[in-house]
Amino acid sequence: xxxxNEIHAPVxxxxxxxxxxANRAPKMSARDVSVFYGDKQALNGxxxxxxxxxxxxxxxxxxxxxxxxxxxxxxxxxxxxxxxxTGKISLDGQDIYHSNMxxxxxxxxxxxxxxxxxxxxxxxxxxxxxxPKIHGLASSKGEMDGIVEKSLKRAGLWxxxxxxxxxxxTALSGxxxxxxxxxxxxxxxxxxxxxxxxxxxxxxxxxxxIEELIHELRGRYAIAIVxxxxxxxxxxxxxTAFFHLGEMVEYGKTSEIFTNPRERRTQDYITGRYG
Amino acid sequence: xxxxxxHTLKAFDDDLDRLRxxxxxxxxxxxxxxxxxxxxxxxxxxxxxxxxxxxxxxxDALEVETERRAVQLIALRAPMAGDLRDVVAALKxxxxxxRIGDYAKNIAKRVPLLETMGNIEPLSLLPEMAxxxxxxxxxxxxxxxxxxxxxxxxxxxxxxxxxxxxxxxFRTLLTHxxxxxxxxxxxxxLLFIAKNIERAGDHATxxxxxxxxxxxxxxxxxxQTGKKx
Numbered sequence: 001x002x003x004x005n006e007i008h009a010p011v012x013x014x015x016x017x018x019x020x021x022a023n024r025a026p027k028m029s030a031r032d033v034s035v036f037y038g039d040k041q042a043l044n045g046x047x048x049x050x051x052x053x054x055x056x057x058x059x060x061x062x063x064x065x066x067x068x069x070x071x072x073x074x075x076x077x078x079x080x081x082x083x084x085x086t087g088k089i090s091l092d093g094q095d096i097y098h099s100n101m102x103x104x105x106x107x108x109x110x111x112x113x114x115x116x117x118x119x120x121x122x123x124x125x126x127x128x129x130x131x132p133k134i135h136g137l138a139s140s141k142g143e144m145d146g147i148v149e150k151s152l153k154r155a156g157l158w159x160x161x162x163x164x165x166x167x168x169x170t171a172l173s174g175x176x177x178x179x180x181x182x183x184x185x186x187x188x189x190x191x192x193x194x195x196x197x198x199x200x201x202x203x204x205x206x207x208x209x210i211e212e213l214i215h216e217l218r219g220r221y222a223i224a225i226v227x228x229x230x231x232x233x234x235x236x237x238x239x240t241a242f243f244h245l246g247e248m249v250e251y252g253k254t255s256e257i258f259t260n261p262r263e264r265r266t267q268d269y270i271t272g273r274y275g
Numbered sequence: 276x277x278x279x280x281x282h283t284l285k286a287f288d289d290d291l292d293r294l295r296x297x298x299x300x301x302x303x304x305x306x307x308x309x310x311x312x313x314x315x316x317x318x319x320x321x322x323x324x325x326x327x328x329x330x331x332x333x334x335d336a337l338e339v340e341t342e343r344r345a346v347q348l349i350a351l352r353a354p355m356a357g358d359l360r361d362v363v364a365a366l367k368x369x370x371x372x373x374r375i376g377d378y379a380k381n382i383a384k385r386v387p388l389l390e391t392m393g394n395i396e397p398l399s400l401l402p403e404m405a406x407x408x409x410x411x412x413x414x415x416x417x418x419x420x421x422x423x424x425x426x427x428x429x430x431x432x433x434x435x436x437x438x439x440x441x442x443x444x445f446r447t448l449l450t451h452x453x454x455x456x457x458x459x460x461x462x463x464x465l466l467f468i469a470k471n472i473e474r475a476g477d478h479a480t481x482x483x484x485x486x487x488x489x490x491x492x493x494x495x496x497x498x499q500t501g502k503k504x
Contacts, residue, residue: 231353258355260492270355272282 025093027052027192027222028073028110033087035068035077042068044246045087050192052222055214057237057254059230061274064243066226070194073224074110075103091192108135111185115197117177119169119184124161127169127180128152131188147187154220155183156213175206182213186221193217195225199232211236230270234258242266290348291358294365295420297341301372302416304334306409308379309475313405315386316468317398324386327379334376341369357492361422364489368419371478371485375412378471385464392461395451397444397469404440405472407433411479419486427486428499430479435501437476444469 026049035043043065050056050073058066068077075096077083089096096106108131119127128148131137138144148165152158157179161172169180178198185193195214199207214223214236227233233240234254241251242265250257250266261267268274281288308327315324345366348354354362392398411430418426448462448469480500487495 230355259359261356267356268280271358272284272287272355273280274283 024051024053026050028089028091030069030072031088033069033072033085033089035065035072036084036086037080038082042246043072046243046248047087048241048248048251050222050224051239052191053219054238055218055223055225055236056239056241057233058224058226058241058243059228059233059269060243060249061269062228065246066241066243067196069243069248070196070224070226073192073194074107074112076112078103108188109190110192110194111188111190112194112196113178113181113185113198116201117174117181119172119177119180121168121170123166124152124169124172124180125165128183128187131184135188137188151183151187152180154186154217155179156209156216157183173206175202175209178202178206178210179213182210186217190221192222192224195223197226197228200228207232230258242269244269284352287352287354287358290344290352291354291361294341294344294348294362297337297344298365298368298372299416299420301334301337301341301369301376302412304330304337305372305375305379306413308334308376309382309405309409309412309472312379312382312386313402315383316389317402319386319390319392321387321390324383327383331376331380334373338369338373341365345369357422357489360489360492364419364485367485368416368482371482372412372416375475375478378475382468382471385468389461389464395458395461395465397447397451397462397465400440400444400447401465401469401472404437404444404469405475407440408437408472408476408479411437411476412482415479415482415486419482419489422486422490424487424490427483427490428495430483431495431499431501434476434480437473441469441473 028050029048030050031047033043033046034041046065046069048056058070060066071077072085072089073096077085085097091106091109095101096110120130122130125148128151129138129144132144132147138147149158149162152161157176160176161167161180169177172180178201182193182198199210202210211232214225217223218238225233225236237254239251240254240257242249242257242261242263244265250261250263252262257266258270261270308330311323311327314320315327345362348362349359352358411433415427415430417423418430445466448466452459452462484495484500487493487499
């Protein structure tokens with residue numbers, strides 16, 4: 001290659017973007033999803049794809065519907081009696097709201113990590129082994145040990161807890177508890193991990209560790225994260241969706257949303273001009 | 276894209292306003308320096324020229340201050356989208372305006388060397404050329420403060436006039452030098468002065484591109500910049 005060619009070689013459009021595999025279907029896809037709590041409509045016709053080769057962040061002010069939408073993706077809204085979901089959400093092309101969908105199986109495939117770390121009041125080992133046990137994923141103690149170790153390693157917690165697996169999960173620090181919850185979610189080998197403000201109760205160092213973990217897990221799992229922290233959305237995601245008043249106002253590359261959003265409402269929100 | 280209102284955090288608005296005010300102040304000084312340099316050149320005002328050279332330090336100090344404030348704003352406010360583009364533009368523009376100030380200083384430094392010069396033709400063209408260039412600098416910085424992309428585009432168009440002046444002065448001075456080799460020294464100085472003004476106009480167009488990007492989030496197209504591919 002000549003020098004001139006090198007100079008004029010096309011610059012990759014997005015440094016942070018893995019080359020998209022156009023033939024790969026999105027892991028999850030939502031079409032015209034609306035949610036009602038009784039008479040009140042909380043979400044209005046949201047359509048979006050969640051892919052396993054990138055992290056998708058949902059941002060927006062409180063009450064905008066982002067958490068409501070996240071909870072639709074593994075039917076957590078089923079637990080609210082007045083909640084009604086319309087539209088279609090599919091996982092690998094399969095309608096997750098279809099009557100033949102096993103919700104327990106669905107939640108194993110689409111795991112969730114919550115705002116506040118919520119380990120079971122059990123040992124670290126049992127916290128991670130709980131899911132695989134009820135789903136019958138291990139046939140022997142040795143196999144279960146393997147799952148626990150692999151999950152804790154992927155969650156970046158193994159080195160800190162390997163000598164005290166029998167201690168209570170609740171005795172860990174907040175950041176460690178959250179990584180334990182991520183290990184617990186990973187243990188059942190999910191395809192999608194939903195995170196609802198996973199760092200809002202953590203200090204900056206624990207937050208950085210979770211963010212690094214999200215980066216490591218990208219590509220292995222489809223990840224969708226709800227966050228109030230826009231810098232966090234900018235740091236960990238490749239795609240960002242902005243929600244406002246139950247609508248998805250804008251969806252696009254994270255780098256574009258944060259430098260040049262198309263919609264006035266997005267611009268006002270991310271620059272701190274709301275209200 | 277314009278934004279609808281001020282920030283929820285008023286101090287953020289104050290910081291951005293202060294940054295814009297600094298750029299305006301720098302622009303005012305640079306414009307004044309070029310105009311003064313022209314006046315000194317015409318009136319052979321050596322003392323006035325020395326003052327221009329001296330005053331350039333103010334512009335340098337303001338550039339440092341702009342950089343300090345921009346870095347601080349990025350660190351403390353984490354600006355996004357249009358705000359981020361504004362701050363980055365301010366950072367870049369301050370460097371360019373400082374450079375325009377340097378051109379004025381360079382012109383001023385040549386004034387003592389031309390003290391004994393007769394009234395040759397290009398001397399009458401230079402002030403008009405400088406007037407257009409300084410207007411461009413003025414208007415493009417107003418466009419920045421007002422985030423006016425259209426005004427930035429209008430500044431681009433005027434650069435042709437400055438370039439035409441430069442070509443004309445170049446040819447005239449060349450003829451002059453050939454006809455009267457005694458004048459080569461002086462003519463060379465005038466040529467550099469014309470070049471300095473031409474550069475100031477070019478820098479105004481560079482600023483226009485920055486203003487356009489800051490205001491719209493889009494880069495000017497080649498047709499808009501008037502650059503030949």
